[in-house]
Amino acid sequence: MHNSSQPRTNASSAAGDPVIEVRGLAKEYRVFDKPEGLLASVTGLFNRKSRVVEALRGVDLQVEKGEFVAMLGPNGAGKTTFLKLLSGIITPTRGTATVLGSVPWERTDDFRRRFALVMGQRNQLWWDLPAAESFRLHKEIYRIDTARFERTRDELVDLLDVRKLLLRPVRDLSLGERMKLELVAALLHEPEVLFLDEPTIGLDVVAQHSLHRFLAHVQAERQMTVILTTHYMKDVAALCKRLVVVTEGSILYDGSLEQIVDRFTSHKIVTLDLDAPPDPAAIDRLGFPCEIRGPQVILRIDRTRIADVLPGILRGQGVRDVSVEDVPLEEIVAEMFRSGSTAGTNGATGAPR
Amino acid sequence: MTRYVSILLTFARACLVRDMTFRANFVLECVTSLGWMAMNLAFYLLVFTFTPEIGLGTGWTKAPFFAFVATGMIINSIVQALFMPSAEELTEMVRTGGLDGILVQPLDAQFLVSMHRIDFSAFANGLVGVGLLAWAIPRLPQPPHPVAILLYPLLIACGVAILYSLVIMLAAATIHLGRNQSLYDFWFYLTNFSRYPAEIYSGPWGGPLRALCTFVIPILLVVNVPARVIAQPLTGQGGMMVAGTVFAAAAALVISRWVFQSALSKYRSASS
Numbered sequence: 117m118h119n120s121s122q123p124r125t126n127a128s129s130a131a132g133d134p135v136i137e138v139r140g141l142a143k144e145y146r147v148f149d150k151p152e153g154l155l156a157s158v159t160g161l162f163n164r165k166s167r168v169v170e171a172l173r174g175v176d177l178q179v180e181k182g183e184f185v186a187m188l189g190p191n192g193a194g195k196t197t198f199l200k201l202l203s204g205i206i207t208p209t210r211g212t213a214t215v216l217g218s219v220p221w222e223r224t225d226d227f228r229r230r231f232a233l234v235m236g237q238r239n240q241l242w243w244d245l246p247a248a249e250s251f252r253l254h255k256e257i258y259r260i261d262t263a264r265f266e267r268t269r270d271e272l273v274d275l276l277d278v279r280k281l282l283l284r285p286v287r288d289l290s291l292g293e294r295m296k297l298e299l300v301a302a303l304l305h306e307p308e309v310l311f312l313d314e315p316t317i318g319l320d321v322v323a324q325h326s327l328h329r330f331l332a333h334v335q336a337e338r339q340m341t342v343i344l345t346t347h348y349m350k351d352v353a354a355l356c357k358r359l360v361v362v363t364e365g366s367i368l369y370d371g372s373l374e375q376i377v378d379r380f381t382s383h384k385i386v387t388l389d390l391d392a393p394p395d396p397a398a399i400d401r402l403g404f405p406c407e408i409r410g411p412q413v414i415l416r417i418d419r420t421r422i423a424d425v426l427p428g429i430l431r432g433q434g435v436r437d438v439s440v441e442d443v444p445l446e447e448i449v450a451e452m453f454r455s456g457s458t459a460g461t462n463g464a465t466g467a468p469r
Numbered sequence: 470m471t472r473y474v475s476i477l478l479t480f481a482r483a484c485l486v487r488d489m490t491f492r493a494n495f496v497l498e499c500v501t502s503l504g505w506m507a508m509n510l511a512f513y514l515l516v517f518t519f520t521p522e523i524g525l526g527t528g529w530t531k532a533p534f535f536a537f538v539a540t541g542m543i544i545n546s547i548v549q550a551l552f553m554p555s556a557e558e559l560t561e562m563v564r565t566g567g568l569d570g571i572l573v574q575p576l577d578a579q580f581l582v583s584m585h586r587i588d589f590s591a592f593a594n595g596l597v598g599v600g601l602l603a604w605a606i607p608r609l610p611q612p613p614h615p616v617a618i619l620l621y622p623l624l625i626a627c628g629v630a631i632l633y634s635l636v637i638m639l640a641a642a643t644i645h646l647g648r649n650q651s652l653y654d655f656w657f658y659l660t661n662f663s664r665y666p667a668e669i670y671s672g673p674w675g676g677p678l679r680a681l682c683t684f685v686i687p688i689l690l691v692v693n694v695p696a697r698v699i700a701q702p703l704t705g706q707g708g709m710m711v712a713g714t715v716f717a718a719a720a721a722l723v724i725s726r727w728v729f730q731s732a733l734s735k736y737r738s739a740s741s
Contacts, residue, residue: 205736206738226575242487257476
């Protein structure tokens with residue numbers, strides 16, 4: 117299935133080489149359409165209609181050691197497929213990839229000892245047993261020596277404050293507690309690369325914040341290379357400097373968080389808190405797209421004109437408070453998803469990081 | 470190898486801890502299983518009130534036949550305890566994407582898929598089988614030859630290997646089909662053929678069936694050969710059977726390995 121010219125170096129990636137290198141990676145699935153109704157179902161037994169779905173369409177990506185990359189995209193964009201390919205769970209239809217110098221889908225033990233995958237919607241701990249038992253199993257599978265295992269486990273458990281949960285059956289834990297223990301299990305063998313697939317999905321804000329702090333700390337301390345897929349901008353803002361936006365199996369944007377704002381928006385949001393609700397006609401005369409919410413006015417002003425027009429606005433409207441902000445990242449990304457941005461597939465990459 | 474043994478022991482420990490957590494369930498499973506065995510044994514005892522031998526001139530009188538039954542119980546209990554729980558779980562793991570977690574671990578996937586769940590309650594039948602064998606051996610028309618006693622554990626292992634190969638090939642079919650809830654049923658139907666002496670398969674239908682279940686799907690070798698070696702006098706033909714069983718077990722393991730690996734390369738994972 118994979119290209120015969122695929123690099124086959126299983127040794128550690130040489131210093132300076134990208135930890136993850138992906139070229140033209142594509143994955144297609146053949147899916148069967150199931151027509152509605154009994155008659156159609158019976159007919160379908162003999163004559164099934166299938167079609168090819170392109171989950172990934174020739175993605176290129178390089179990730180350097182110690183980077184924390186967020187991969188953002190709507191449902192079905194191909195984010196999880198990408199992580200499954202990089203983890204060696206599935207094989208690609210086309211293209212090449214190396215992670216830590218190994219071809220993932222060759223599934224060598226040496227490679228699999230050096231990374232970890234955490235999936236927010238899948239439980240990998242033994243359901244009926246306390247997490248401590250799963251950790252013990254993990255120690256054997258990853259051949260972690262006892263002293264190192266105990267040191268790492270204690271450090272991670274203390275960082276997440278989950279010591280009291282270790283002896284409780286996993287099925288009795290909350291989603292947030294389970295996810296914390298999943299992360300401990302994934303990090304016990306000190307992986308060089310960590311793939312996180314929507315780790316904060318379904319978690320409350322306290323649990324999300326706790327995971328953010330933990331991941332930021334561990335990644336910085338270990339200089340781990342991390343790819344995080346998520347739907348939540350909070351995850352991206354809290355953890356990553358580099359953002360990859362994916363829709364329909366293609367990369368729409370690959371660059372820094374700051375650059376995405378510069379590149380995809382031409383205006384800033386100016387919020388005015390006034391003494392009293394304004395006269396809408398007077399606000400309209402300012403000539404900017406606006407929204408009035410009682411005594412609050414929200415204007416969208418071209419970023420190049422802010423300095424020129426803001427003093428005039430402040431003088432004339434009885435302003436008590438003012439704030440000037442970038443367009444929220446959620447809004448930019450949502451617009452990119454909607455428009456399927458034409459900024460260039462794999463061509464909208466930001467400046468070198 | 471020692472690493473895999475160590476991991477298997479860790480799995481066993483974890484499964485035992487889990488079984489002990491649900492003690493009532495564990496006891497109930499043992500009782501259900503033993504009850505089923507007791508009913509089977511009662512049925513065979515009933516049969517022997519009507520006839521002294523299963524098939525005239527076959528040598529399967531009461532004591533040899535119960536040695537046969539005991540051999541079947543031992544082999545089946547090993548397969549049921551070590552392999553079936555994991556293989557059955559594989560169907561669910563493929564459907565839900567749980568297999569992903571196994572494929573990223575630095576171990577042989579077939580080992581993990583085959584042996585990560587151990588059902589200790591299934592060993593209860595095996596213990597009954599050992600007891601039944603201990604009852605039957607002193608009552609055999611001829612005591613087992615020392616060579617037969619040495620060959621018996623080897624042939625038990627071969628029987629387990631043949632059944633394991635069938636289980637893992639059926640489980641691998643799950644990867645292609647996406648859903649295969651009839652795995653256990655199909656395995657039960659297949660192994661049913663192995664539960665009786667091969668001599669019962671004779672006549673215009675029985676002959677071809679016997680050939681099919683000996684040379685194509687070697688299910689008739691699983692219990693028949695070890696049971697015959699321990700319960701009946703060794704003959705030249707017996708030597709051929711032993712060699713054939715060892716060969717069949719090795720071939721079954723190689724073929725099942727190939728089937729599993731090729732299925733794994735087609736694994737497409739479930740959507741998250």
